[in-house]
Amino acid sequence: MNILALDLGTSSVRGLVLDADADPLPGALARRKVHLTVAEDGTGTLDAAAYLAGLTECLDELAAAGHLRDIRLVATCAQWHSVVPLDRAGDPLGPVLTWLDTRPAVPAGVGGPADPADFHGRTGAWWHRCYWSVRLPWLRDRTAGVARFAGLVEYVLGQLLDSAPMSVSMASGTGLLDLRRLAWDAEAVALAGARPGELPELAPMDWRGRLRTGFARRWPQLAGAEWTAPVGDGAASNVGSGCVDPRRAAVTVGTSAAVRLVQRVPAGTALPALPGALWRYRVDHEYVVTGAAYSSGGNLFAWANRTLRLPEGSELDAALDRLAPDGVLGANPRLGGDRPPGSAPAGSGELRGLSFSTGPVDILAGLMAGLCRMVADDLAVLESGVDAPVEVVLGGGAVTASAWWRTAFAAALAPRRVRHRAEREIGATGAALVALGRVPEAERLGGTGRTEEDPSPTSAVGSGTSARSDAPSTR
Template sequence: MTRTDGRLLALDLGTSSARALVLSAADASPVPGALARHKITPTYGGDGSAVLELHEYVEGLLGCLDELQQGGHLEAIEAIVLSTQWHSVVALDSHGDALTPVITWADTRSVDLDLGSSFDEQAFHARTGSWLHRLYWTRRIPWLLSETSPASFAGLPDLVIERLTGERVTSVSVASGTGTLNLATGEYDEEALTIAGVKADVLPPIVPTGWTGHLSAEYARRWPGLVGVPVHPPTGDGAASNVGTGAYDSSTAAVTVGTSAAVRVVHPIDNAPELPWDLWRYRVDDKRAVTGMAFSAAGNMHAWLTGVLRLEHDEPTTVQIGESRVIAVPFQAGTRPPATVPGGSGVYFGLSFDDTAETLLAASLQGISLEVDRGLRKLDALFGHELSVVLGGGGIDASAWWRRCLTATFARPTDVCAEPEVGCRGAAAVALGLSPEPGGEHLTPNPADVNRVAALRPRYEQLRDMAVQASAL
């Protein structure tokens, strides 16, 4: 990573927490003790709602900056960068006030769209990198228009930027997560807007990667050390995580494991390979895209199982990788688009009375690893070679067994990102043009583990197909 002096303030707009932390500008590593966190608890409803309270979220984030200020950490800050959850939306009235909570990616409410036989969803997907799925604004906005009378729409990061700087703008990265961006032009897609039933002027203007804002007078008085410090456009957390792990070109895939999991490749937007139907594509910045596949079960599965089974240890150390007779298909939270498996579809096959809590945990981590491997192999085929792999994220950092399991399942060496704060690190790298390296251990797959997983894979695929079919009944 290119060395610079000073420090950076990173804001991380997650679904389970809003955080502010100070990074060294030399390598984007966290400054010890300079972290403040506000816990976020989404509200879930029987109607499919999954929302965040906007005022509480933003005030909690601002409180994190107050905490850093009190600790003397908001001095010598050179830039403010943001890593943010993708896909959120808020309906706003004519004064810019919120009519709804923050609607998150997990919210299942939307409208079904019947666009007739003339609509070419394959071409739409190739152009926008998205599908007509409830995750995206193409189906969220028509639903919001039917429920209330909004004058405009914005995502959570757009409203955070507006609160800090007084300007409501969005980045090409955040806009790509709405499903309304033309990936090639970096502007809103006309057909997507027509489907959503809106004009571009009711959405936040898209600013270039080099845009910067500055804190409004109110916050300049509140945090005097940040006066004049440039605020950079936010980066979607998936794109930021790739860059933050050191996977920022088309030779390397990043596998990140947090609450959910994903496998992605960053590559130039110009001359990008044709997008297969079952992969998505978003933007990193003005010149780069990120193509990949996401999975709904990962760290959330690990946390659920260790709690339900009351495991004393968080790792299945008594079970060899690929050894378990039990097959776990990790569809507890359903699947991401374009697949349509609903939540509540997770299954275990082959249970017997001699199985233990560790058996179930090992089977679940193995099932998640096999799901990620499906995405990795599709990316290998897309880019025409076996990709190098970097592992990163909180789940990776927390489990040595899972790191070895993923490495054996991929049947290739992996590098581990030593820095768990991959999203903030990546947002800093995107904003400042840095090139981070993984910096962690290098793992070589154990041949015996590889052989056991290879023998397990056909049975897993067969049982997975059965689970998909059963979910449709």
Template sequence: MPRTDGRILALDLGTSSARALVLSADASPVPGALARHKVAMAYGAQGEATLGLHDYVEGLLGCLDELQQNGHLEDIGHIVLSSQWHSIVGLSAGGEPLTPVIPWVDTRSVPVSVGPDFDERAFHARTGAWLHRLYWTRRIPWLRTVANASAFAGLPDLVLERLTSHRVSSVSIASGTGTLELASGQYDDEALAVAGVTAAQLPEIVPTGWTGVLSSAFERRWPALAGVPIHPPTGDGAASNVGTGAYDESTAAVTVGTSAAVRVVHPIEGAPDLPWELWRYRVDDKRAVTGMAFSAAGNLHAWLTAVLQLDAAHQEPTGVEIGSSRVIAVPFQAGTRPPETVPSGSGAYFGLSFDDTGADLLAASLLGASLEIDRGLRMLDTVFGHSLQVVLGGGGIDASGWWRRCLTATFARPTDVCAEAEVGARGAAAIALGLSPAPGGEHLEPPPADVERVAAMRPRYEALRGLAVQASAL
């Protein structure tokens, strides 16, 4: 039976902010019960992109202090966490951090050395990952070299350790490291060998039903939370899917935040074969999530509106019909995710003329991002053997009606919009407590004229996309 006693405290460990918010028993946000700590990423010329671990954790703890000061920590029955996937911190043998948090944005790693018998396609089918810098198989050898690290953990593992004194990981978070055997939910022997570590050097993987409680020092700091069960963290992609209402193989969730993704949640038992182009991670002990991620989404919109100096009234291309612009935008400003290898700085615009406006450029960019997401959706249709229903969610979806309509036309199928912007926190609560949230937002039908215009320009987009991929290799 779903456990819905008491309110829910959700901790959301994002890349641009750490947040704490209170949800009702049905995982709806309590008005006003939100505290946020903005996070500043430190960038460097050699591909560095890091987060300060101490400042991040202290900022999150400060969010709990703020909620307590405003009387929002009473009647909390559960504490849940949603977290960015793929982060890593190098630790000493005694567990002290030797590095800042290395998130997915950081491009540093080292090539791995594998023998002639290594079969990366079999490895990908087993782990859902590739030998790519996103994953610990390449991060760990690099951190052993540059920081002399001898143990490793992700940001959510260390946050959980700070709160409970237990350094453990969930099957969901561990799957994002690229070192998990998906079927068993344990570390993969070959992945460990490639990384050059043993399972003892990584956080212990605990089952979905595991719970901890606050350490005595934090119980004194937040007395209302004493003894409240703390559930293992969920990877933000899995949490976002479930939070939108896409929690089975009938429905794909398209989430648009800083980046974007299209994913399907399904049972891990009897999972369909995994195509080379898609990744697969775990949601919990019984479910997996298969999908494709994209590096350009809300960050693309924010960059272009800043470059074009568009004021608030012009940050949507409302005067441009979907698919009508002559301009083609290939949104590779932040490169591509694996298995493609297009580097950042590869964005391209084709067909510019002197009569194009900022609205034309913005419309072309949002359509280009929509077409990229549609590539993943079509692959997922094939994997699951039917045309998937689609739910749209996330901050980018919530902020742009034009983009919602553009995605619907590009997919050439109806979509439902998740009415709740806090899909990650909502999903983490739903996974931990056995809830089944519904999207609850508007239903969109694609206008035939929009669908026809997008379909007519799609071949040109694909051809120019191919040129952009070739140019990125020069």
């Protein structure tokens, strides 16, 4: 049996084929870049129809190459927080708001949760522009004829499948889900102003979907395959990294970045205490993931490469190797603003300590090291809820592409043990392990057996591959 894994990210959409142990099959990968519309006012949107077209092109490519034979299960990981307004026919009434969009604002004169701390504990979220409690009223004021709302993955799968309810993992990213009861939270729904029928149906445990007839004819190899409930990309990345218990935290750097820790908390079980600075979402009905996220990651390199005329290849490697992670330019990497609970708008990045000798590589290194320090601060908060310091597994396309960045993380996170998971497709791998019901085995199948020790923060910066033009991944 093989597994088709779909990764519905921000910078690309990908389809790849894995074996029964969630190992990627050589060459069985199709990828399409995604055009993300960004603007100075905080816009961060995607075109839903173009996104769907990119996914179907990936499936066509895999089918043409013969990679869809023996597929019995389809797993999906997808970006959290996205939302698109739909009409009665299920067609988009505007672009998809992604996690990067900072325009939604709390309506003037409207009160928030009655007890903000209790609200945060129940939903793992805040009354914040990133969540549907603020996004839905903002969209409704600007969109005529809204019949219902969906996330990007529900829209895409709704076009392909006989049904596409929202998984508890994706629902937790809306900020409207009661994480213990696994039902829409009444207060959060009221804040969102959601009317009956406007929110997606929630997928039951062990939900399975099938392709619509037309698409089953297009990809007959998938006609009998079962599609499983999507997993939020951050949760999937933890599982794919083998970080599935409180001993081990995942730091993932793709397009954006995050630090997260997974705990087993079955539905109906009391939730652990949640520090006020951290969010909490669902992996599935059995596990929760707690952490912090940042709007900056591999997109820092993309910006620097586009703006600063960086050297390329070995020249950039050598220039970074000459810089010690703790001696670089001071920088605030919040170019895209804050993820919750912060409220800084897009354009909040800063550089400190510029001189006439400052060059493009100094600026890049300062931004990268700035993100490392933000992660270190939040990891300390995350550790406050567990019994002992954790070890860290680094993953994601951007950090895999940069040996210097990995060493900078090792320095910022010292004295913790820091390892690196070199496999780029950790999100897809994690989604497949969730679909297989093998989350407890993820440490063996997806993580520690394939990690490598990162350089000691006291050693010289490594000379391996550094940041490249393809560094940004999907998160």
